[in-house]
Amino acid sequence: MTAKCKIFPEYIPNDWRREPARRAELVLYDAFRNNLGSDWTVFYDVAWLARVRNLVPEDGQTDFILIHPHFGILLVELKGGQISYSATTGQWTSTDAGGTAHIIKDPFTQVQRSKYALKNKLSSIPSLAATKFPIFDSVAFPDVRVGSGQLRLDAPSEIVIGFDDLANISAKVTSIFHYWNAGQKHNIDKKTIDTVIRLFAPQIELRNPLSSQFAQENEEILRLTSNQFKALDGLRRVPRLAISGCAGSGKTVLALEKARQLAEEGFRTLLLCYNRHLADHLEDRLGELPSLDVKTFHGLCHEFAQAAGLKLPKIGSVSQSQIDTEYPLLLCEAVSNQPALKYDAIIVDEAQDFGRDWWDALEMCLKDGKQGVLYAFFDNNQKLYKRSVGIPETFACYELYDNIRNAQPIFRCVEHYYSAMQSKRIEPRGPSGRPVEWARYKGKSDLQTVLSATLKRLVKTEQVRCSDIVILTPHNLEEKSALLSMQCGDDYQLVNLTARKHKDQVGCSTIKRFKGLESNVVIVVELDDELTKRPETEFINELYVALSRARNHLIVLRSEKFNDSLLPL
Numbered sequence: 001m002t003a004k005c006k007i008f009p010e011y012i013p014n015d016w017r018r019e020p021a022r023r024a025e026l027v028l029y030d031a032f033r034n035n036l037g038s039d040w041t042v043f044y045d046v047a048w049l050a051r052v053r054n055l056v057p058e059d060g061q062t063d064f065i066l067i068h069p070h071f072g073i074l075l076v077e078l079k080g081g082q083i084s085y086s087a088t089t090g091q092w093t094s095t096d097a098g099g100t101a102h103i104i105k106d107p108f109t110q111v112q113r114s115k116y117a118l119k120n121k122l123s124s125i126p127s128l129a130a131t132k133f134p135i136f137d138s139v140a141f142p143d144v145r146v147g148s149g150q151l152r153l154d155a156p157s158e159i160v161i162g163f164d165d166l167a168n169i170s171a172k173v174t175s176i177f178h179y180w181n182a183g184q185k186h187n188i189d190k191k192t193i194d195t196v197i198r199l200f201a202p203q204i205e206l207r208n209p210l211s212s213q214f215a216q217e218n219e220e221i222l223r224l225t226s227n228q229f230k231a232l233d234g235l236r237r238v239p240r241l242a243i244s245g246c247a248g249s250g251k252t253v254l255a256l257e258k259a260r261q262l263a264e265e266g267f268r269t270l271l272l273c274y275n276r277h278l279a280d281h282l283e284d285r286l287g288e289l290p291s292l293d294v295k296t297f298h299g300l301c302h303e304f305a306q307a308a309g310l311k312l313p314k315i316g317s318v319s320q321s322q323i324d325t326e327y328p329l330l331l332c333e334a335v336s337n338q339p340a341l342k343y344d345a346i347i348v349d350e351a352q353d354f355g356r357d358w359w360d361a362l363e364m365c366l367k368d369g370k371q372g373v374l375y376a377f378f379d380n381n382q383k384l385y386k387r388s389v390g391i392p393e394t395f396a397c398y399e400l401y402d403n404i405r406n407a408q409p410i411f412r413c414v415e416h417y418y419s420a421m422q423s424k425r426i427e428p429r430g431p432s433g434r435p436v437e438w439a440r441y442k443g444k445s446d447l448q449t450v451l452s453a454t455l456k457r458l459v460k461t462e463q464v465r466c467s468d469i470v471i472l473t474p475h476n477l478e479e480k481s482a483l484l485s486m487q488c489g490d491d492y493q494l495v496n497l498t499a500r501k502h503k504d505q506v507g508c509s510t511i512k513r514f515k516g517l518e519s520n521v522v523i524v525v526e527l528d529d530e531l532t533k534r535p536e537t538e539f540i541n542e543l544y545v546a547l548s549r550a551r552n553h554l555i556v557l558r559s560e561k562f563n564d565s566l567l568p569l
Contacts, residue, residue: 005039023080062114112137128192241395263289267373305331406428440558547568
């Protein structure tokens, strides 16, 4: 049996095959997949953004891209149905199976524009800039017989794939290459083809945590669902996109991947968030990329204001709300005075933490202003700050509805706190996991006893590493929490998460500071009657954040005075 081509995507979801608009495309997809040999690489429904000569980023799209190491690259623009063209009006139409005629774009002009857009895109990739790709174009009318001769002066039948060509598609695409190439042979090496594959069909994997207790779960690889892949596809198609999703839906993974892609493609990119702990985590995940910066919003404002020689408000002498108001104004002034500070693209993670007027400042940080690349990832369930929050209306919107982080029992707890913001029910995709543990304590002394016993069981009996455990409290660690003063045994020490350095130290953090992060095991503690003094909505949001931080196992220790009606027991 002859080896088949490499094709992306490798699998077409059933719901795609039920879409009438995709019918003709999938006919050609199946013809390519079943008849082209192993030398071929095929991409279906490809889109990209490219900056041409330092102008505003422009998008490109085509139905199929074929690559052959000896022939080159072929773009195929497809139009289904019965096709007609009027030279009088210059109008193309497609008539569907029901007899309805639809005005369509000129496929030959479309594919020619896409060809030049792709050339510009490939030449903008540092690792591909030196490669001279032979790129050609063609058109497919898979529902009609084309025949021979010229359809139009710029539309020879030699570059058109018709219904009669589907049975021997390999010979047809080879003849199209020969038409353009005049028999000339090229040599695109495997490394270059692999680079193009990573560009147009990036592979992302989410691996389960590394704790020895969860070894069976760690054998699974949680790939992004089709919902997340569609989101990534959307990220390639539009310059402004707001992606919403519950905790654990893959928002940060998508933000990281998009930031990495843009930086590798030569865009000067900023990955931004509110939380310093999260920024450090993102920076660790990405490593060093020359065109990528990772910052907090306030860190960005402070750094750019200093670079522009502006006077900053003295920390401690003004309130946080004043800083939140003044810093965006300083940022606008800084980039106005120093345009070299501006970015090609900005990615914002945990965007629900950003004040409404911060977005205007971020637009000022883009070289192309309102036309610049700006993406926001957010979860309205996680609003822990009182700022006026609002993603600009100019953003296109996309919703993630698969939870791919939490084990099933944890998901069932977190689901209790979901707001009505989601248009679809959140679907759990995580491992089966173990039941959530709930325990009570009488006072601080009893909490120390219960927590010590819990840690001893986890570390000694269940052999969980201290680095795989995080303890979260709703109280300020330095002022109201008793955690850092507790003696929980000689084998492990409780420390502020930011100060954790040794393998026998268990990190502690406030819930707010740990937002956006996650851990294999999370122990939520110090749920007490003091919390009833806070607005209930505010604390409900904190509980949602706290419980959703656990990937594999969740333990909740609450005071006997705590109102259990707030918990998903």
